[in-house]
Amino acid sequence: MSLASIPDPNSVLLETRNLTRILPAVVPVTLVEDVSFQVGQSEFIAITGPSGSGKSSLLYLLGLLDRPTRGRIFIDGLETENLSSTDLAQLRLQKIGFVFQFHFLLPEFTALDNVMIPMQKLGKLTSGEQRDRAEGLLSDLGLEDFLHRRPAQLSGGQRQRVAVARALANAPDLILADEPTGSLDSKATEQVFESLQKIVETQKTTIVAVTHDMDLAARMERRIHLVDGRIDYDRKQ
Amino acid sequence: MxxxxxxxxxxxxxxxxxxxxxxxxxxxxxxxxxxxxxxxxxxxxxxxxxxxDAIPHVEILDEQRSPAEQPASLVYDAVAYSGLRPKEDLRGIRNPVEALASLRDWVDGNMAQRLTGQAVLRYSGQDLGMTLIGVVPRSELAVSKIGKDMRSGSFRDLDVTSNGLVLGNKAATRLGAELGDTVTLTSANGVAKRFKIVGMFHTGVTSSDEGLAYAPLKAVQILLEKPDVINTIAIKLADIGLANDVAARAERQLGYKAVSWEEANEGxxxxxxxxxxxxxxxxxxxxxxxxxxxxxxxxxxxxxxxxxxxxxxxxxxxxxxxxxxxxxxxxxxxxxxxxxxxxxxxxxxxxxxxxxxxxxxxxxxxxxxxxxxxxxxxxxxxxxxxxxxxxxxxxxxxxxxxxxxxxxxxxx
Structure with missing residues (x-):
């Protein structure tokens, strides 16, 4: 790890220590091995690496969707190892937003509903405030004319931007994106990337994105490169 | 949620x-x-x-739950008797007027006294075995549904016809008897008496319609040679739920077996x-x-x-x-x-x-x-x-x- 990649200790949002994930099998498969790094606030980080290098597995661990075999994860200073599945879900709801390669929107609900659902689950805002915020987020992403369309009635780029708006619904500190532009054409890729960049700049949200696209990775301020589940390099760009 | x-x-x-x-x-x-x-x-x-509707809520019968004790047993604690026979006694509820009066003091409902016995009904050369019930018509109407089952004549006519008889319409049909006809009833003791048909009923239950007949209590007491004796007190309660309690108290009070409708239909x-x-x-x-x-x-x-x-x-x-x-x-x-x-x-x-x-x-x-x-x-x-x-x-x-x-x- 280079010195440049160590954030100010006061602004550390996410920290992993010796994170290891081994899939139990007849011949155990090591997905992630001994990964340690810190992520500060308002960072835009690319996780890169060849196929099978453990990028997505690392992202699921960071998003508390999977539990590590060894090692520890701290989110906003809170150690997650001993938290119950309900506590982890609550932490995800409040602090983490996900964007997947395929939009993963709920198909029966409109774009507006999809963005409002995390807010309804959190229950901090009134229904009017939830609606206003969801409309605002979608408008910011250029989707003001598609609020009441279902995912099937949207293009790939539009769906992915709805997914970004949904990830931002509860104003999380951290957005984890797994190949967010992997299924998009170049124009839609640019739109989604610009949306993410804008979020980092305007909302001071940290984004950790797994990507195969080296051009996009080059435009992010920090890159963590994995090889065989281990960090090959971690540097500011 | x-x-x-x-x-x-x-x-x-x-x-x-x-x-x-x-x-x-x-x-x-x-x-x-x-x-x-x-x-x-x-x-x-x-x-x-x-x-x-068809049966009394409580029926007091002329029998005891357990056999009556012999007088000697009441005096001596340990006595062995051999060849002892129970006293031959005229069966029935004695002093029915007094018994009914004592029940009326506390029972909320209607009561009727009955004397039931077997007799053979004869008409135009045909015989038919009957269960004959001696009743006080007004009281009987208050405790049974016989009034509703009447098809011809009137049950109340038993009040004004001392040798009146009300029988089932099927029995009448079998005998070929009609309203106003006079029939002969003969008891098991061989006593015969003539009765005039003043009414016919139809209950829908064949055994009753073919084998049951009502007559004034006095006439039946004479026929069965049981003067001033009845063998059943039928009670129709205002509150059917009290049947068990009333039966138990009546049994304690009179000493005769009292059966509630629930006990009678336990099965x-x-x-x-x-x-x-x-x-x-x-x-x-x-x-x-x-x-x-x-x-x-x-x-x-x-x-x-x-x-x-x-x-x-x-x-x-x-x-x-x-x-x-x-x-x-x-x-x-x-x-x-x-x-x-x-x-x-x-x-x-x-x-x-x-x-x-x-x-x-x-x-x-x-x-x-x-x-x-x-x-x-x-x-x-x-x-x-x-x-x-x-x-x-x-x-x-x-x-x-x-x-x-x-x-x-x-x-x-």
Whole structure:
């Protein structure tokens, strides 16, 4: 790890220590091995690496969707190892937003509903405030004319931007994106990337994105490169 | 909860055909259960009403629960008797006027004294064995339904005709006797007396219509050679629920065996109890079958919505929320089925209540006895909801345990 990649200790949002994930099998498969790094606030980080290098597995661990075999994860200073599945879900709801390669929107609900659902689950805002915020987020992403369309009635780029708006619904500190532009054409890729960049700049949200696209990775301020589940390099760009 | 219910209802709305089929399954289960329960309780109540209407609520008989003690036993503690025979005594309730007066002090209801015995009825060369009941007509009308069963003549005429006789219409038909005819009754002791037919009844029970006759008490006492003796006091209570208490107190007071209608029909009550258990077991079985339909649809939805489950978990929905969504799906179908089933059950019961039967046999039933009770609906709906909840819970538990990472990896 280079010195440049160590954030100010006061602004550390996410920290992993010796994170290891081994899939139990007849011949155990090591997905992630001994990964340690810190992520500060308002960072835009690319996780890169060849196929099978453990990028997505690392992202699921960071998003508390999977539990590590060894090692520890701290989110906003809170150690997650001993938290119950309900506590982890609550932490995800409040602090983490996900964007997947395929939009993963709920198909029966409109774009507006999809963005409002995390807010309804959190229950901090009134229904009017939830609606206003969801409309605002979608408008910011250029989707003001598609609020009441279902995912099937949207293009790939539009769906992915709805997914970004949904990830931002509860104003999380951290957005984890797994190949967010992997299924998009170049124009839609640019739109989604610009949306993410804008979020980092305007909302001071940290984004950790797994990507195969080296051009996009080059435009992010920090890159963590994995090889065989281990960090090959971690540097500011 | 509102959000979970919204997600659940969206899921089942998007599988409308299967939802309708499953809802219909529950509705049919609830509907037929309600109709069956209404019919069975209706028939039970009808039977009980007929029974209670036909018999006294308490009957005091001229017998004791245990044999009377011999006088010597009352004096000596340890005495052995050999060849001892019980005292030959004239059977019957002595001093009936006094006994009735003592009961009237505290019993709230009507009472009638009866003397029942066997006699042979002879008319135009034909003989017919009869059970002859000596009654005080006005009192008898207050405790039995004989007044309603009269087909010709009048029961009250026994009051003004000292040798009047009221008999069943079938007995009269067999003998070829008509109203106003004079017949001869002969007791077991060989005493014969002429009676004039002043009325005929039809109860619908062949044994009564062919073998029962009523006459004034005095005339029967003379015929049976039992002056000032009766062998039954029949009581019709204002409150039927007090029958056991009244019987017990009357027995203590008079020393004669007093039987309540419940004691007299103990076997029947047990049969009804067993019948009700069987009925609700069948109802439960029907609803369990309906539950399989719900299990099927919720399992299918869980399978199809695996990706949505992963999405919801990634958004921060805990396992118990996911479980609740799918339990709610089962319950929503259960509630819809219970509502539709209650309407169906009411419609079926109402229709059954209108069906009329024209029987020509002795047992008269002109329509199906249906009893409408909210309890039937509550029990059927609760069973349906329980069945739906279980049917939803099993796949819901599976859904809650799905690993989102496996699903996301599978999708990508």
């Amino acid at each position: 509102v959000l979970l219910l919204r997600i659940a209802s969206t899921h089942i709305r998007n599988r409308m055909r299967q939802t309708v089929v499953s809802t219909l399954g529950v509705a049919l289960g609830v509907g037929f259960s309600v109709a069956m329960a209404s019919l069975m309780e209706g028939s039970q109540r009808d039977f009980m009403a007929t029974l209670i 029947l009550m047990e049969a009804f109890f067993v019948r009700n258990i069987i009925m609700y077991t069948v109802v439960g079985a029907i609803l369990v079958v309906a539950g399989f339909g719900i299990f099927n649809i919720v399992s299918t939805i869980v399978h199809e919505k695996a990706r949505d489950i992963a999405i919801l978990k990634s958004l921060g929905f805990p396992e118990h929320d996911i479980q609740q969504i799918f339990v709610l799906e089962g319950l929503v179908i259960g509630v819809l089925g219970a509502i539709a089933g209650s309407i169906l059950g009411f419609a079926l019961s109402s229709y059954l209540a209108t069906i009329r039967f024209e029987f020509t046999t002795d047992v008269e039933m002109t329509q199906l006895p249906i009893h409408f009770s909210s309890l039937h609906y509550v029990i059927a709906c609760l069973l349906a909801l329980f069945s739906s909840g279980i049917a939803g819970f099993i796949p819901a538990r599976k859904a809650a345990r799905l690993n989102p990472v496996d699903i996301i990896r599978g999708a990508t």
